Structure formats: structure tokens, C-alpha cells
Amino acid sequence: MNIILDTIIFLGKFLYYALESLIVSLIPKSKKDVAGEIVLITGAGSGLGRLLAMHFASLGATVILWDINQEANMETCRLAKKKGGVKVFAYKCDCSSRQEVYKVADQVREDVGDVTILINNAGIVVGKLFLDTPDHMMERSLSVNAISHFWTYKAFLPAMVKANHGHLVCISSAAGLFGIRGLSDYCASKFAAFGFAESLFYELGKIKGNKIKTTIICPFFFNTGMFEGCTTKHPFLLPIMEQEHVAQKILNAILEEKVYLMLPRFIYFAMILKQILSPKVMNVLDEYLGANETMTSFKGRVKADETQSETERKH
Numbered sequence: 001m002n003i004i005l006d007t008i009i010f011l012g013k014f015l016y017y018a019l020e021s022l023i024v025s026l027i028p029k030s031k032k033d034v035a036g037e038i039v040l041i042t043g044a045g046s047g048l049g050r051l052l053a054m055h056f057a058s059l060g061a062t063v064i065l066w067d068i069n070q071e072a073n074m075e076t077c078r079l080a081k082k083k084g085g086v087k088v089f090a091y092k093c094d095c096s097s098r099q100e101v102y103k104v105a106d107q108v109r110e111d112v113g114d115v116t117i118l119i120n121n122a123g124i125v126v127g128k129l130f131l132d133t134p135d136h137m138m139e140r141s142l143s144v145n146a147i148s149h150f151w152t153y154k155a156f157l158p159a160m161v162k163a164n165h166g167h168l169v170c171i172s173s174a175a176g177l178f179g180i181r182g183l184s185d186y187c188a189s190k191f192a193a194f195g196f197a198e199s200l201f202y203e204l205g206k207i208k209g210n211k212i213k214t215t216i217i218c219p220f221f222f223n224t225g226m227f228e229g230c231t232t233k234h235p236f237l238l239p240i241m242e243q244e245h246v247a248q249k250i251l252n253a254i255l256e257e258k259v260y261l262m263l264p265r266f267i268y269f270a271m272i273l274k275q276i277l278s279p280k281v282m283n284v285l286d287e288y289l290g291a292n293e294t295m296t297s298f299k300g301r302v303k304a305d306e307t308q309s310e311t312e313r314k315h
């Protein structure tokens with residue numbers, strides 16, 4: 001196509017959608033009804049996954065809980081039922097295992113039906129400096145936090161495409177937008193999860209009449225225990241958020257079919273600064289915020305194998 005005509009069409013569409021998003025951001029958004037939807041949440045045995053399960057159960061959705069920890073998952077099942085969930089199903093599944101994801105997905109289809117809202121939430125963190133992180137734990141971070149998303153999408157997206165109905169939710173992190181000291185493997189996995197989910201947004205967008213939605217969530221730290229011990233220098237700008245607050249915001253973003261959600265709002269501003277400021281200026285901002293010192297007091301949940309780290313580092 002002629003470059004002038006192409007540019008005019010681009011500018012027209014650009015202005016139209018920029019204006020549309022401005023207007024949409026000013027008016028209260030309608031929320032979709034999820035009663036009757038089949039919502040699958042990975043990593044439902046704890047923290048955010050558990051809270052989302054309880055919310056979706058109370059909204060009348062059929063809720064499918066996946067976790068590697070059977071006991072914790074059963075407790076979520078009990079709590080979701082207590083919140084009014086009539087159809088709540090719990091399955092033990094290690095999402096990092098492709099074979100297990102496909103096997104349990106087959107079981108879900110047989111027992112419940114086709115998943116219509118998939119929330120990839122399962123996650124782990126090691127929280128060590130790069131050279132102190134055992135090789136197998138770096139691989140595990142990538143498998144659980146990112147590669148597992150390939151398998152769950154492969155398992156459930158075809159039915160969504162066939163029905164032209166569904167919603168894919170990726171729980172990434174602010175660590176999927178910024179590198180953070182002491183989180184090299186975690187950041188790599190969360191950047192990967194973000195990139196994968198965003199690519200799917202564009203792939204699905206190219207399907208004519210597509211109605212499958214995608215949402216990517218990038219929160220800063222919140223108090224589930226995953227980042228136990230972490231503190232921030234200026235909680236006013238970068239607070240360790242309350243998990244209930246985060247779960248509610250994520251639920252709203254899903255119900256409003258938002259494409260991106262970053263929490264707290266300061267993350268949007270920091271993203272813009274990262275694009276326009278020099279690394280030296282960003283360093284000054286980092287020193288002020290102490291973002292790269294956040295992991296210094298990290299205790300967390302996962303205890304990495306120190307012995308293996310030493311051995312592996314020698315090879």
C-alpha cells in the first residue's frame with residue numbers, strides 16, 4: 001500500500017483508539033457476569049490463588065483448583081464452598097510437568113467441562129543472588145512461573161478458540177517489568193510469562209471476530225508470605241500491599257476485561273520513567289526508593305539447597 005495512504009489510515013486509527021481509551025478510562029466500567037463460567041486457578045492452595053478462588057466461588061462460577069500441595073488445595077476447596085461455591089473441584093497438579101498438566105486437564109474436561117477462564121497463578125521464588133542460586137532452582141523457577149503457562153494454554157485454549165469464548169489471565173509481576181537484585185531467575189521467569197501472554201494477546205487479536213480476552217497482572221510485593229521478610233524504604237510510594245486488596249483489584253481487572261493491570265499505580269509511572277530516563281538517573285531513583293534493596297531482608301518460603309549450589313558452582 002502507498003506509504004502516504006498507509007500513514008493516514010494509521011494516524012486516523014491511532015487518534016480514534018487513543019480518544020476511545022481516554023473516554024473509557026473516565027467512565028465507570030461494566031463488569032462481566034461470571035456465574036456459570038468454568039474458572040481454573042493454578043496455585044490455588046495459598047495466597048492470591050486461594051483468595052481469587054473464594055471470590056469466583058461467591059460470584060457463582062464453577063471453580064477448579066490446581067495445586068501441587070494437595071492438603072492446602074483441599075483447604076481452599078473448603079473455604080470456597082463456604083463462600084457459597086456450589087461447584088468447586090480440587091486437583092493435585094504440578095504445573096511444571098507437561099505430562100501432568102495434560103493428564104489432569106483431560107480429567108477436568110471429563111469431570112467438569114471446558115475451562116472458560118484460565119488463571120495462571122502458581123509461582124515460586126528462590127530469592128538468592130544469581131551466583132548463589134542452585135542450577136536446578138533456576139530451572140524450577142522458569143518451569144513453574146513461565147513454561148507451565150505453555151502447557152495450560154495448550155490444554156485449554158483450543159476449546160476457547162472453538163467456542164470463541166474465554167479469558168486467559170497471566171499473573172506476572174512488577175518483577176516482569178523491572179530487573180531486581182536478588183531475583184534474577186524470578187525476574188527472567190516473570191518477563192517470560194509477560195512476553196508469552198502479551199504475544200497471545202496479539203495472536204488472538206488477529207483472529208477475525210475474536211472474543212477471547214487476555215489480562216496480564218503485574219503487582220509489586222504483597223503479604224501472602226511468598227516474599228516474607230521483604231521491606232520497602234518508602235511505603236507511601238511502594239508499599240508491601242495487603243493480599244485482600246490485591247485480590248480485589250485483580251478480580252475487578254478480570255471482570256472489566258482489562259488487558260493490563262499494574263499495582264500499585266506508581267508502577268505505571270516507573271515504567272514510563274524507565275523508557276525515557278538514562279540508567280544513571282534510574283539508579284538515583286532506585287537509591288531513593290530502595291527497590292533493589294527490597295530482597296536484602298527476604299526470608300520467603302522456598303529454602304534453596306545451599307550444598308548443591310556450592311557443588312554446582314564448581315562445575
Ligand SMILES: NC(=O)c1ccc[n+]([C@@H]2O[C@H](COP(=O)([O-])OP(=O)(O)OC[C@H]3O[C@@H](n4cnc5c(N)ncnc54)[C@H](O)[C@@H]3O)[C@@H](O)[C@H]2O)c1
Binds near residue numbers: 218
Ligand atoms: N506475593 C507477592 O508479593 C507477589 C508479587 C508479584 C507477583 N506474585 C505472583 O503471584 C502469584 C501468587 O503468589 P502468592 O503470593 O499467592 O504465592 P503463594 O506462595 O502464597 O502461592 C503460590 C501457590 O503456588 C503453588 N505452587 C507452587 N509450585 C507449583 C507447581 N509446580 N504446580 C502447582 N502449584 C504450585 C504453591 O503450592 C502455592 O499454593 C505467583 O505467581 C507470584 O509469583 C506474587
